[in-house]
Amino acid sequence: MSEDVRESVRSPIWELFAKQAAFIAALLILFFFGLATYSYNPNDAGWFYSGNGAAIQNSMGPIGATIADLTSGFFGSLFYSLPPLFFWVAIIIWRNPHSLLPLNNALLCTLGSILYLSFASVLCFLHTVGEPSLQYGTGGILGHGLGTLLYSFIGYDGATLVSLALVILSFTLLAQLHWLSLMDSLGEKTFRFMVFVRHKWTSSREVRSKQKAALKLEIDDDAEEPAIVRKRRKAESEPVENEQTKGNAQSDEGNTENPIADHASLENDEDKKSKFSLSSLFSKSKKVHAEVELPQSHEEPEFGGLDTLSFDESDVDFGDTLYIEESWSKPTDKPPINAPLEKQLPNAQSLDQDDSGAPLPTGISKEQADAMLFNDEPPSVIPPAHKPAFRTLSEAKQLDSLGGPSSGDDDTRQTVKGYSLPDRGVLTTPKPKQGGYSEDELLALSELLEQRLQDFGVKAEVVEVNPGPVITRFEIQPAPGVKVSRITNLAKDLARSLSVMSVRVVEVIAGKSTIGIEIPNQVRDTVYFSEVINCDAYDRSSSPLTLSLGHDISGEPVVVDLAKMPHVLVAGTTGSGKSVGVNAMILSMLLKSTPDEVRMIMVDPKMLELSIYEGIPHLLTPVITDMKDAANGLRWSVDEMERRYKLMSKLGVRNIAGYNKKVRDAIDAGKPIEDPLWQPEMAMFSEDGVARTVPHLEPLPYIVIIVDEFADMMMIVGKKVEELIARIAQKARAAGIHLILATQRPSVDVITGLIKANIPTRMAFQVSSKIDSRTILDQGGADQLLGMGDMLYLPAGLPTPIRVHGAFVSDEEVHAVVEEWKQRGEPDYIQDVVVNPEDLMSGDDSEDKDALYDDAVKIVIETRKASISSIQRRLKIGYNRAANLVEAMEAAGLVGPMGTNGQRDILIPE
Numbered sequence: 070m071s072e073d074v075r076e077s078v079r080s081p082i083w084e085l086f087a088k089q090a091a092f093i094a095a096l097l098i099l100f101f102f103g104l105a106t107y108s109y110n111p112n113d114a115g116w117f118y119s120g121n122g123a124a125i126q127n128s129m130g131p132i133g134a135t136i137a138d139l140t141s142g143f144f145g146s147l148f149y150s151l152p153p154l155f156f157w158v159a160i161i162i163w164r165n166p167h168s169l170l171p172l173n174n175a176l177l178c179t180l181g182s183i184l185y186l187s188f189a190s191v192l193c194f195l196h197t198v199g200e201p202s203l204q205y206g207t208g209g210i211l212g213h214g215l216g217t218l219l220y221s222f223i224g225y226d227g228a229t230l231v232s233l234a235l236v237i238l239s240f241t242l243l244a245q246l247h248w249l250s251l252m253d254s255l256g257e258k259t260f261r262f263m264v265f266v267r268h269k270w271t272s273s274r275e276v277r278s279k280q281k282a283a284l285k286l287e288i289d290d291d292a293e294e295p296a297i298v299r300k301r302r303k304a305e306s307e308p309v310e311n312e313q314t315k316g317n318a319q320s321d322e323g324n325t326e327n328p329i330a331d332h333a334s335l336e337n338d339e340d341k342k343s344k345f346s347l348s349s350l351f352s353k354s355k356k357v358h359a360e361v362e363l364p365q366s367h368e369e370p371e372f373g374g375l376d377t378l379s380f381d382e383s384d385v386d387f388g389d390t391l392y393i394e395e396s397w398s399k400p401t402d403k404p405p406i407n408a409p410l411e412k413q414l415p416n417a418q419s420l421d422q423d424d425s426g427a428p429l430p431t432g433i434s435k436e437q438a439d440a441m442l443f444n445d446e447p448p449s450v451i452p453p454a455h456k457p458a459f460r461t462l463s464e465a466k467q468l469d470s471l472g473g474p475s476s477g478d479d480d481t482r483q484t485v486k487g488y489s490l491p492d493r494g495v496l497t498t499p500k501p502k503q504g505g506y507s508e509d510e511l512l513a514l515s516e517l518l519e520q521r522l523q524d525f526g527v528k529a530e531v532v533e534v535n536p537g538p539v540i541t542r543f544e545i546q547p548a549p550g551v552k553v554s555r556i557t558n559l560a561k562d563l564a565r566s567l568s569v570m571s572v573r574v575v576e577v578i579a580g581k582s583t584i585g586i587e588i589p590n591q592v593r594d595t596v597y598f599s600e601v602i603n604c605d606a607y608d609r610s611s612s613p614l615t616l617s618l619g620h621d622i623s624g625e626p627v628v629v630d631l632a633k634m635p636h637v638l639v640a641g642t643t644g645s646g647k648s649v650g651v652n653a654m655i656l657s658m659l660l661k662s663t664p665d666e667v668r669m670i671m672v673d674p675k676m677l678e679l680s681i682y683e684g685i686p687h688l689l690t691p692v693i694t695d696m697k698d699a700a701n702g703l704r705w706s707v708d709e710m711e712r713r714y715k716l717m718s719k720l721g722v723r724n725i726a727g728y729n730k731k732v733r734d735a736i737d738a739g740k741p742i743e744d745p746l747w748q749p750e751m752a753m754f755s756e757d758g759v760a761r762t763v764p765h766l767e768p769l770p771y772i773v774i775i776v777d778e779f780a781d782m783m784m785i786v787g788k789k790v791e792e793l794i795a796r797i798a799q800k801a802r803a804a805g806i807h808l809i810l811a812t813q814r815p816s817v818d819v820i821t822g823l824i825k826a827n828i829p830t831r832m833a834f835q836v837s838s839k840i841d842s843r844t845i846l847d848q849g850g851a852d853q854l855l856g857m858g859d860m861l862y863l864p865a866g867l868p869t870p871i872r873v874h875g876a877f878v879s880d881e882e883v884h885a886v887v888e889e890w891k892q893r894g895e896p897d898y899i900q901d902v903v904v905n906p907e908d909l910m911s912g913d914d915s916e917d918k919d920a921l922y923d924d925a926v927k928i929v930i931e932t933r934k935a936s937i938s939s940i941q942r943r944l945k946i947g948y949n950r951a952a953n954l955v956e957a958m959e960a961a962g963l964v965g966p967m968g969t970n971g972q973r974d975i976l977i978p979e
């Protein structure tokens with residue numbers, strides 16, 4: 070067998086095999102592509118989008134996600150039509166029996182596909198709105214590029230027209246259509262159909278007229294004029310006739326020339342017989358109308374009565390014929406063709422009607438319908454429906470009576486403790502507000518916001534607007550499927566496109582499904598301290614640690630309780646309003662509480678922020694500026710905390726409020742409680758040798774430690790500070806010791822995990838980056854604040870912070886309040902606070918370390934008694950320190966060891 074012959078035998082098999090393989094491969098690719106397309110998820114990592122770290126949702130895995138991302142980005146919403154398009158192209162190519170690669174068909178289809186994809190995407194770009202799941206809009210990159218190009222040359226209508234024409238052409242190529250032959254065949258089919266309908270109608274008409282004629286022949290004995298025949302027939306069927314009818318009949322006889330009049334009279338007779346209702350009268354008038362109209366347009370019939378009319382089809386158009394049929398056949402059965410819908414539908418009563426009478430679909434109540442209507446209304450400007458949670462908490466707190474120093478009104482405190490509170494008149498009077506946007510501006514801004522969001526491919530509707538003193542919050546309802554993170558990521562773009570300083574996106578608004586967009590007002594109102602202090606919530610609060618921070622976004626005062634926080638971390642960049650915020654907190658306490666209720670330790674490394682308070686009676690120690698003293702202050706606080714815990718456990722109470730209540734009750738009952746921690750060697754005798762009784766317990770004040778820049782403390786003193794802060798933060802709540810820590814360095818080496826874990830309440834002023842915001846609040850937002858006291862307040866346990874516009878406190882106001890307090894009393898400093906007991910104990914030269922050693926020796930020499938309690942009292946120091954001093958004197962040989970009577974010999978000569 071020659072080579073050629075062998076080849077000719079093998080060739081069809083190979084060809085068949087190749088064709089089969091190609092078919093299966095094409096099917097596989099098509100299915101893969103189709104599944105990848107229809108399981109497209111915009112959040113999957115793909116070609117354009119790197120994903121959000123979540124698992125790929127596309128059923129064809131990462132490759133499918135990449136393909137879908139690529140095609141959706143490039144072709145926009147047309148990418149959904151790609152699988153059927155490819156399928157169609159495959160069929161067209163496949164059906165060509167002549168060769169494996171029918172180039173003609175393939176070329177035509179390819180050209181058609183290109184034209185379709187290009188210009189249909191232009192139409193999508195020009196005529197459809199953004200789809201949130203499509204990153205590059207409904208037209209995709211292709212539609213956007215080509216559409217913009219066309220638009221710049223031939224305008225909007227031109228681009229539409231050209232694209233439409235080319236899309237139609239693409240269908241022609243894809244479907245291998247010949248439009249003229251298509252029109253030909255369509256025309257032919259329409260014509261045939263018309264002929265068929267006409268034929269049907271004519272034959273049915275003929276049958277009916279034949280039936281009627283047959284019926285007439287049966288009734289008529291002879292071929293008289295129809296009117297007379299009918300009259301006779303009636304006369305037969307109506308044996309008794311009244312005079313009037315007779316008269317009518319007679320006049321009818323005289324009018325036999327006019328068959329129409331005859332027919333009308335005939336009808337009148339029938340009317341009388343059947344007692345027609347009003348509706349039948351209406352039908353009758355229609356008949357008369359038909360009778361008058363028809364003879365004008367058609368030849369007068371030979372016979373009277375329209376039932377027997379016969380006319381040529383060609384003389385009558387369908388409309389007229391139908392009208393006659395409608396009017397004559399069943400006047401009351403069927404409603405007219407153009408009757409209202411409810412008359413045509415048998416169950417029309419199931420349709421409700423709205424006020425205007427328009428029918429509503431069954432099952433929709435009027436309220437629902439109203440709600441549907443309201444959706445189309447412009448956004449309403451209404452005040453916030455609910456008060457923020459913190460106010461509720463604060464109000465609830467007022468019910469929670471501490472019973473301790475916090476209980477009782479100002480007057481009681483004044484008389485019992487001898488202090489009066491400063492006059493609030495020293496505070497600056499607020500200036501009148503300039504107001505934010507007008508109502509019209511708010512409406513325009515709402516529309517602009519919706520438009521801008523739309524520009525970024527986010528469909529959303531503004532549903533509520535809350536104007537405030539500094540910012541205005543627009544609550545938007547995003548379209549289903551829009552992820553809130555998408556809007557959050559648009560914050561900067563929105564600010565730029567709305568030409569405002571910054572925009573903050575509130576991802577979650579408690580109890581609502583909306584998202585908040587906060588836009589700064591053009592004119593910003595200052596929140597004065599006197600406004601936020603002269604409010605009900607502050608006045609009614611019984612806690613001595615009540616803080617008035619500022620106004621919330623709707624202009625309501627924000628009043629919180631430090632005792633509940635129980636510690637707060639304040640952070641923000643320099644110039645953001647931190648110090649003013651801390652001043653507002655301190656003044657809140659100074660205007661609410663006496664030194665018997667609240668004592669303070671202030672740490673001010675900058676030496677200018679808090680030094681202003683030097684000399685007020687609330688201070689436990691002069692304002693600390695040395696960081697080592699600050700660390701000692703913390704150590705003292707830890708000791709004091711331990712002491713208070715011991716006292717509380719001895720008294721069987723759980724917190725300082727319970728302790729104070731018990732102590733006060735005992736004093737009021739005339740049975741003061743003896744100090745359970747008093748030890749005999751503390752002072753069996755007073756300095757004059759008189760045996761002393763055990764001292765009585767007094768109510769304990771709250772202690773607030775305020776650190777203006779605790780980063781300095783962390784840097785200078787190191788890890789120990791962190792540990793001390795953590796210890797205080799963990800336990801001090803019950804002991805009534807609270808921390809206010811402020812820093813302008815919100816970095817992780819300052820706000821460490823240990824500190825964050827123990828200080829749950831945070832106050833973030835403006836920061837420069839999202840990372841800083843996360844360091845303070847564990848979430849973004851502080852980077853979008855406006856500065857000058859604008860802050861996010863995150864109470865312990867709440868997931869989302871509350872935006873507060875901090876009150877402005879001027880230096881004059883601080884001075885005025887400080888002066889008021891200075892006039893009311895001297896500070897009663899405790900020397901121990903800034904001394905480190907460990908230093909005193911730690912070496913031979915320990916006495917040199919205590920500045921009070923000489924004073925203590927002097928007292929011993931003067932009184933000739935080495936009594937710890939007298940040193941304690943005279944030097945106003947704690948027991949530990951006094952005991953250390955006495956021990957130091959013993960070590961120095963100035964006093965002898967303690968004898969059995971609790972006294973020491975004085976070894977110093979007089």
Ligand SMILES: Nc1ncnc2c1ncn2[C@@H]1O[C@H](COP(=O)(O)OP(=O)(O)OP(=O)(O)O)[C@@H](O)[C@H]1O
Nearest residue numbers: 642643644645646647648649813857858875876877
């Ligand atoms: N609540 C407020 N209302 C209006 N202006 C304010 C407010 N708070 C602060 N400012 C303005 O911001 C300026 C800076 O405030 P402040 O000194 O408190 O910032 P800071 O964060 O403490 O800065 P630094 O860390 O450098 O001390 C103030 O001088 C004041 O003009």
